Amino acid sequence: MHRLIQWDQASMGLDIELIDHQHQRLVEIINQLSELTEPENNDPVEFGIILGYIADYAYYHFQTEELYFDKYDYPDKEAHKAEHKYYIDKCKELISAYNKSNEDQQLAISLLTFLSDWLTHHICGSDRQFAPWLREHGLR
Numbered sequence: 001m002h003r004l005i006q007w008d009q010a011s012m013g014l015d016i017e018l019i020d021h022q023h024q025r026l027v028e029i030i031n032q033l034s035e036l037t038e039p040e041n042n043d044p045v046e047f048g049i050i051l052g053y054i055a056d057y058a059y060y061h062f063q064t065e066e067l068y069f070d071k072y073d074y075p076d077k078e079a080h081k082a083e084h085k086y087y088i089d090k091c092k093e094l095i096s097a098y099n100k101s102n103e104d105q106q107l108a109i110s111l112l113t114f115l116s117d118w119l120t121h122h123i124c125g126s127d128r129q130f131a132p133w134l135r136e137h138g139l140r
């Protein structure tokens with residue numbers, strides 16, 4: 001089974017159970033999408049369905065983080081929220097292009113690359129930056 005992203009607790013973990021769980025779920029969904037683009041498992045219809053699901057799950061996950069930003073008034077919350085908004089907007093734009101494209105496989109691959117690169121970069125960067133601050137507020 002091909003995995004686009006391999007979860008690595010040392011570089012991707014925040015050591016906050018709820019957030020790590022949601023991040024792992026996002027990674028799982030992206031890996032599922034990746035499998036569906038492989039020649040032996042190619043299934044553009046299911047790919048389209050799971051795409052809708054990742055946008056919803058990402059939205060739900062960002063809401064979770066933003067709830068904590070607001071609750072504890074995280075100093076960098078506006079910049080972080082703007083990153084989330086960018087991802088959701090970009091996801092919607094790419095998904096609608098994919099749906100209109102008649103299941104273009106090239107588009108599926110570039111979509112997948114965007115989804116996984118941005119997510120990995122965001123988790124290892126901005127999310128890990130707020131982990132110590134969340135832990136200071138008692139989250140485990």
Ligand SMILES: [Fe+2]
Binds near residue numbers: 023061065123
């Ligand atoms: Fe996150």
Ligand SMILES: [Fe+2]
Binds near residue numbers: 065080084122126127
């Ligand atoms: Fe985030």
